[in-house]
Amino acid sequence: MDEGTKLLQGKVILITGASGFTGEHACRYFSALGMQVAAMVRDEHNKPAMNGVTYYSCNLLVADEVDSVVRKITPDYVLHLGGKNSVPESWKEPILYMESNVLSVLYLLDALRSFPACRVLIVGSRLSVGLTLGDRPQHPYSLSKSLQKAAALSWKELFGQDVILAEPCNLIGPGPSTGFCSLLGRRILQEERGGGLPPFQVSSRHGRRDFLDVRDAVRGYGFLLTGGRSGEVYQVCSGTERSLEEVTNAMLRLAGSEMSVHWGESRSEDAVAEILKPQFLESAGWSPRIPFETSLQDVIHYFRAEKGGI
Amino acid sequence: MDEGTKLLQGKVILITGASGFTGEHACRYFSALGMQVAAMVRDEHNKPAMNGVTYYSCNLLVADEVDSVVRKITPDYVLHLGGKNSVPESWKEPILYMESNVLSVLYLLDALRSFPACRVLIVGSRLSVGLTLGDRPQHPYSLSKSLQKAAALSWKELFGQDVILAEPCNLIGPGPSTGFCSLLGRRILQEERGGGLPPFQVSSRHGRRDFLDVRDAVRGYGFLLTGGRSGEVYQVCSGTERSLEEVTNAMLRLAGSEMSVHWGESRSEDAVAEILKPQFLESAGWSPRIPFETSLQDVIHYFRAEKGGI
Numbered sequence: 001m002d003e004g005t006k007l008l009q010g011k012v013i014l015i016t017g018a019s020g021f022t023g024e025h026a027c028r029y030f031s032a033l034g035m036q037v038a039a040m041v042r043d044e045h046n047k048p049a050m051n052g053v054t055y056y057s058c059n060l061l062v063a064d065e066v067d068s069v070v071r072k073i074t075p076d077y078v079l080h081l082g083g084k085n086s087v088p089e090s091w092k093e094p095i096l097y098m099e100s101n102v103l104s105v106l107y108l109l110d111a112l113r114s115f116p117a118c119r120v121l122i123v124g125s126r127l128s129v130g131l132t133l134g135d136r137p138q139h140p141y142s143l144s145k146s147l148q149k150a151a152a153l154s155w156k157e158l159f160g161q162d163v164i165l166a167e168p169c170n171l172i173g174p175g176p177s178t179g180f181c182s183l184l185g186r187r188i189l190q191e192e193r194g195g196g197l198p199p200f201q202v203s204s205r206h207g208r209r210d211f212l213d214v215r216d217a218v219r220g221y222g223f224l225l226t227g228g229r230s231g232e233v234y235q236v237c238s239g240t241e242r243s244l245e246e247v248t249n250a251m252l253r254l255a256g257s258e259m260s261v262h263w264g265e266s267r268s269e270d271a272v273a274e275i276l277k278p279q280f281l282e283s284a285g286w287s288p289r290i291p292f293e294t295s296l297q298d299v300i301h302y303f304r305a306e307k308g309g310i
Numbered sequence: 311m312d313e314g315t316k317l318l319q320g321k322v323i324l325i326t327g328a329s330g331f332t333g334e335h336a337c338r339y340f341s342a343l344g345m346q347v348a349a350m351v352r353d354e355h356n357k358p359a360m361n362g363v364t365y366y367s368c369n370l371l372v373a374d375e376v377d378s379v380v381r382k383i384t385p386d387y388v389l390h391l392g393g394k395n396s397v398p399e400s401w402k403e404p405i406l407y408m409e410s411n412v413l414s415v416l417y418l419l420d421a422l423r424s425f426p427a428c429r430v431l432i433v434g435s436r437l438s439v440g441l442t443l444g445d446r447p448q449h450p451y452s453l454s455k456s457l458q459k460a461a462a463l464s465w466k467e468l469f470g471q472d473v474i475l476a477e478p479c480n481l482i483g484p485g486p487s488t489g490f491c492s493l494l495g496r497r498i499l500q501e502e503r504g505g506g507l508p509p510f511q512v513s514s515r516h517g518r519r520d521f522l523d524v525r526d527a528v529r530g531y532g533f534l535l536t537g538g539r540s541g542e543v544y545q546v547c548s549g550t551e552r553s554l555e556e557v558t559n560a561m562l563r564l565a566g567s568e569m570s571v572h573w574g575e576s577r578s579e580d581a582v583a584e585i586l587k588p589q590f591l592e593s594a595g596w597s598p599r600i601p602f603e604t605s606l607q608d609v610i611h612y613f614r615a616e617k618g619g620i
Contacts, residue, residue: 063405094420094465094468094469095373095416095417095420098413098416098461099413102412102457103408103409103413106404106405106408107405110404110405130441130442131440131441131460131464132440132442136463136464136467137464137467137468139468140468143461143464143465143468146460146464147412147457147460147461150441150456150457150460151408151453151457153446154441154446154447154453154456155404155453157446157447158404158447158449158450158453159404
């Protein structure tokens with residue numbers, strides 16, 4: 001166990017979006033640390049049984065529900081993972097994205113005004129922008145996360161709450177992710193089980209992204225909860241960028257697959273503005289523990305083990 | 311009639327917040343210009359009878375209602391005046407302010423995606439800020455208007471809608487305003503009709519503000535609707551700042567009142583960051599027509615004529 005996280009033992013942590021990809025890993029991790037995990041899920045029937053985790057149904061878009069569940073839980077810490085995170089879907093449902101990513105954070109922070117000692121970690125996005133004239137969001141998802149960030153940090157200033165933000169890179173690993181590696185892993189398994197599908201589309205051979213195992217990210221969130229500074233925004237990433245070609249080839253090799261891939265010509269991802277480093281986390285003693293290939297292998301195992309849905 | 315506003319004749323304008331202080335003047339003005347005025351009001355029973363104006367009940371916080379009323383109206387222009395605008399109230403009801411000032415604009419713009427030629431003028435606030443780290447809002451009202459501005463301008467970029475913003479100064483004149491001059495006017499009349507009240511509190515003798523008659527502002531909105539540039543933010547003000555002492559004394563003199571005033575020591579308003587000028591409006595041929603004293607006189611007349619409520 002990391003030194004800092006001993007502070008968390010026995011404390012109550014509310015995790016929103018608990019049945020999502022990161023949410024499930026977070027529930028498992030913080031429960032294993034000895035925290036009392038209160039897991040908030042939207043759907044009454046979507047409560048995975050997990051030792052040491054208590055599930056609460058709550059629609060984050062209904063202020064009264066949020067308030068009443070928060071009062072029941074009386075959290076010491078909050079990890080806010082709830083919300084929507086698909087760029088293509090955000091073009092189809094922009095209002096849903098604004099409500100889910102902006103309004104829900106405001107409802108949550110408002111409910112938490114009754115718990116001024118509670119530390120809140122909001123998981124934002126690297127795709128958020130500053131909302132100044134020269135820095136406009138490129139899609140509704142980015143707008144929703146940019147408004148979320150501005151709203152959360154301003155609210156914190158106005159009401160003196162203890163709020164920190166994390167901006168994770170592309171998280172990978174086993175579970176119901178909608179990220180690039182999981183889409184690819186799912187498709188490889190579809191191909192194994194039947195095939196005959198058109199080639200897998202990758203937007204660009206050269207597009208580079210930073211990938212981090214979701215379990216390392218969740219451990220990083222623990223570091224932020226114990227050591228982060230109120231009002232700060234923290235990068236949660238590996239500090240290493242890989243091209244989509246490198247990632248695709250590694251995944252195919254690990255799966256022993258010869259699935260054909262169609263490489264697009266998109267240039268939008270080629271120019272990476274800035275390679276970000278997890279400066280705070282590294283200075284606090286955190287570094288990624290799970291090798292990249294292990295993450296990919298676990299993605300493949302996850303889909304091979306999954307009977308339905310593919 | 312101003313030259314530019316001839317373009318508006320016969321066109322359909324949707325005015326939200328139509329039963330508010332500015333809303334009533336706007337309905338009257340645009341109806342007199344020969345526009346078909348569709349006035350959106352929250353409350354079914356709050357529909358003043360006004361020639362040439364059709365009233366529609368709509369809760370701006372219910373997306374489906376907004377969508378359905380907008381489809382009925384099929385507007386060529388929208389003047390969005392709806393929302394909340396009291397700084398003290400925003401501390402008590404911050405969530406209501408975020409919903410009323412941010413969500414309602416998003417619902418409206420989303421509904422208007424079906425009318426891409428429609429020009430939308432959103433009336434923001436000078437109290438909005440840039441939401442950058444060094445430029446944080448001072449109260450929930452400011453946060454709500456800052457998010458509104460960022461959301462509206464970004465949404466416009468994403469969906470290619472024709473959106474402009476106006477940032478009015480302190481609007482004064484006859485009607486149910488909650489601004490400084492109206493509070494003072496109302497109090498002078500309470501004093502005339504009974505008295506015995508504690509002295510009227512003014513936060514600072516030296517605080518300076520720009521006051522503009524609401525009817526001149528509404529005429530300015532007409533200029534923006536016809537001549538403003540999509541995506542721009544326009545100042546709607548007189549360009550002249552007056553101290554609260556000067557305004558208070560003018561009002562007392564015009565009303566023939568000797569009501570006592572208590573001058574506070576607040577310094578927060580003393581330092582005006584920037585004296586703004588209505589540059590675009592002036593270049594387009596607009597200038598305030600109603601003398602300051604006439605506006606004050608009309609405030610006094612309004613409260614003297616009003617039988618109830620004081």
